[in-house]
Amino acid sequence: MDANALIIDRLQALDARLAEIERAGAERGRRLWEEVNSLRDMMIRQEHRLDVIESGFASAKPTIDDVKAMKEKAAGAGMLGRALWVFGGWLMAAAVWIYASWEYIVTVVKAIAGR
Secondary structure (H helix, E strand, O other): OOHHHHHHHHHHHHHHHHHHHHHHHHHHHHHHHHHHHHHHHHHHHHHHHHHHHHHHHHHHHHHHHHHHHHHHHHHHHHHHHHHHHHHHHHHHHHHHHHHHOHHHHHHHHHHHHOO
């Protein structure tokens, strides 16, 4: 093998190696591009999911406020109900006392009226 053939052989080997490096670089670039695209798509989906969750919370806020208001009303109604039960109990006790003491009450009223 003479010097020219050796140089040509080395140049061809370098050319093949450069072609392989170029092919590998292109493959890495393609994979990187696909990965970036995949991440971009995933970010878009996550953003959409977050928007859906935020809108769900925004629409649930009035419902939560309504539940709080109803809870406060129920607490007030409970206090009113207890007060009415106490008042009703005293009213029933008074009615029973009046019924049981009716003859005595009539006698006292007649005595006061002078009959």
